[in-house]
């Protein structure tokens with residue numbers, strides 16, 4: 228009764244939901260909670276009047292027959308992010324009196340979808356925002372899509388003759404194509420092929436810095452990085468180019484510290500070191516013009532603005548200002564002209580643009596049954612002791628009661644294993660145990676500074692919400708490197724969430740779960756969610772999944788690509804579905820792993836016919852069986868209502 232009264236008095240608001248899920252902190256101004264308690268997406272913080280409700284979009288998809296899970300892409304966000312990166316660099320350079328300029332090169336590997344590259348080419352045009360290719364396939368995509376001859380086309384990655392030839396042809400066609408030497412062995416081949424193709428290449432060198440990036444990808448930079456030349460190899464390269472009379476072709480220094488660099492200090496230190504190398508190459512007589520800092524601009528997934536792995540301790544403005552300032556300081560000292568600064572920013576450009584949406588299918592709760600009025604007469608003493616602990620529980624003996632409960636429960640389990648306690652008695656003991664834990668939790672919540680054990684119990688008692696998606700397909704970094712993503716309900720945000728839960732996917736893998744969630748201080752182990760309302764659907768969204776998640780995913784349990792829908796938001800607050808891709812069918816998935824769906828069907832028809840012959844099913848039943856099998860092949864790989 229007291230609880231209900233307290234809940235009633237403490238009325239819930241959408242502001243409380245925003246705060247609870249830390250929306251303002253991670254949303255980049257693209258998402259917010261509406262007065263009605265729905266999650267909204269808006270094309271930019273500048274246009275709150277163009278916000279569109281995510282639940283409304285979900286309804287629209289349902290009407291069109293598109294089932295959950297759905298990957299929703301918001302096209303306008305790419306536009307806004309490209310503009311923001313470029314404008315911020317331009318402003319910082321202007322402020323500081325920088326003599327060179329800025330150019331972006333979007334690394335295709337971060338999200339290779341044609342739609343993304345289209346957007347880069349289109350929205351990037353005013354800024355000459357280019358592309359970065361790390362393989363032949365990516366270069367071929369880039370050459371087919373790019374139109375702007377001013378924009379950089381950076382070729383990184385391990386290069387064979389075919390890769391080199393393609394890049395040299397791009398130079399011949401007039402593209403600002405820069406071949407980055409990643410390995411000493413590539414240089415003689417590039418020189419040879421450029422003679423054959425009769426074109427002067429524009430060359431960059433990828434250097435190994437002593438500065439380490441930190442974070443998940445610490446070894447992408449530093450001396451042990453896989454790619455790049457150390458200083459000895461760099462000098463050999465310079466000597467070779469000198470001998471060949473091609474030193475003027477060497478125009479760029481490139482490095483990549485790794486992705487999601489959360490600490491600005493590492494970024495600054497690396498720029499300083501790279502500038503010294505740049506200056507050294509100028510003095511050697513190379514035709515230096517470009518300084519390419521690679522990727523690394525981090526996304527604040529947890530909104531903590533800290534140097535946690537899922538965050539960053541700097542703003543975009545600080546990033547641009549610090550880099551520009553560091554380049555100026557070092558090169559002014561060396562009396563060398565300011566280069567064009569290039570960044571290969573990927574993650575920060577595309578992360579915000581996709582949201583994974585799914586419905587909750589079911590839940591498990593860890594609430595004990597109500598206890599019997601009286602324990603049985605002949606009940607083992609351990610059970611009586613547990614009951615006594617429960618009755619004596621107070622705010623002063625939480626820890627002691629917890630210890631007792633664990634002690635007696637373990638004793639009961641041992642007695643059961645020795646055959647001295649019945650199944651019913653054990654069940655009663657387990658029930659007593661969970662009842663005690665629940666009571667400890669209720670009592671402990673009243674404390675201002677709850678002991679750590681309380682949080683642990685809270686985790687033990689949190690529900691499991693089973694959700695219609697595959698972690699391995701749609702959120703591979705959550706599984707592989709414990710990447711945090713913001714997860715929250717997309718509706719009912721005017722209601723108080725009354726449950727704590729972790730999220731399980733529909734693969735039958737025990738790793739297929741999310742049990743770390745964004746919080747002010749590191750990750751918390753459960754997520755407050757609303758109770759399920761009978762048959763009414765409950766939808767969750769996983770936000771900021773636009774970078775790296777789509778093609779890294781796999782077919783675990785043969786759950787395939789989800790449906791993908793693109794919306795573009797208009798000035799009048801309306802939107803349309805500008806793209807729609809149906810997810811994999813079961814037949815699609817089976818053919819990826821070498822089954823031929825037609826042959827499967829044929830074989831299965833034989834199995835069914837044999838069953839008719841053996842009198843197990845009637846011919847009419849055979850028809851039903853075959854219809855079910857065929858419908859299954861055509862169907863979506865996810866749970867369908």
Ligand SMILES: *Cc1c(COP(=O)(O)O)cnc(C)c1O
Nearest residue numbers: 483486487522523571572573574
């Ligand atoms: C992966 C990669 C990038 C992209 O890094 P982000 O942190 O996503 O911006 C840029 N350059 C190179 C060479 C890369 O390998």
